[in-house]
Amino acid sequence: MNRFRAVPEQSSFEAELQSNVHPVQARASGIYGYIEFAPGPDGQPDCDAPHRARLAFWVEDIDSDNELRDVEMRRRLDSRAHPTIGWVVRRVRPSDGTGRYRATCDVTVHGRTCSFDEDFTIARQADRLTVEGRHVFDMRDFGLTPPRFLWLWMEPELTARVRIVARQVVTAHPPK
Numbered sequence: 001m002n003r004f005r006a007v008p009e010q011s012s013f014e015a016e017l018q019s020n021v022h023p024v025q026a027r028a029s030g031i032y033g034y035i036e037f038a039p040g041p042d043g044q045p046d047c048d049a050p051h052r053a054r055l056a057f058w059v060e061d062i063d064s065d066n067e068l069r070d071v072e073m074r075r076r077l078d079s080r081a082h083p084t085i086g087w088v089v090r091r092v093r094p095s096d097g098t099g100r101y102r103a104t105c106d107v108t109v110h111g112r113t114c115s116f117d118e119d120f121t122i123a124r125q126a127d128r129l130t131v132e133g134r135h136v137f138d139m140r141d142f143g144l145t146p147p148r149f150l151w152l153w154m155e156p157e158l159t160a161r162v163r164i165v166a167r168q169v170v171t172a173h174p175p176k
Helices: 067-077
Strands: 002-006 012-019 023-029 032-037 051-058 084-094 100-109 112-125 128-138 152-170
Touching: 023 051, 023 067, 032 084, 032 152, 100 128
Parallel strands: none
Antiparallel strands: 002 032, 002 152, 012 023, 012 152, 032 051, 051 084, 084 100, 100 112, 112 128, 128 152
16 A cells, blocks of 8 residues: 655645635645555556545635635634544545545544545646545535625535645565
């Protein structure tokens, strides 16, 4: 089993929300955690072998370039009681044979865990792994009410994108 550790300064989360006035974007770097899988003959994950991943980032690191909006977002996410947003990959299977995969994941936000399935890509170069994916979430599934500021209101759906760059830290060779 090969183990890759996320490189926080190269890994990122981005979210886009729609408001009645304009799109709102927020981002966070600093994703940390690991990805483990047994490689197939081509170096890509052998989806039939055991595999797992656990990744997270700090709520405090989310920045929308608007301090008022960020303070309200941290208040709604209750960042003191729930300081991280994390996800666990439970299952991965090939999607179309071109480096695309479909994952079943559990994501935990605001103390609530929801499962989802989504496609993502994996690119491997030497000891580096880059994983990219996106998913549309409804914040109400996590017990969050869409923000309203006087005349400005937000839609409950948000598009989340992640880019994880991970460095290989363990290479396990099959027994001979």
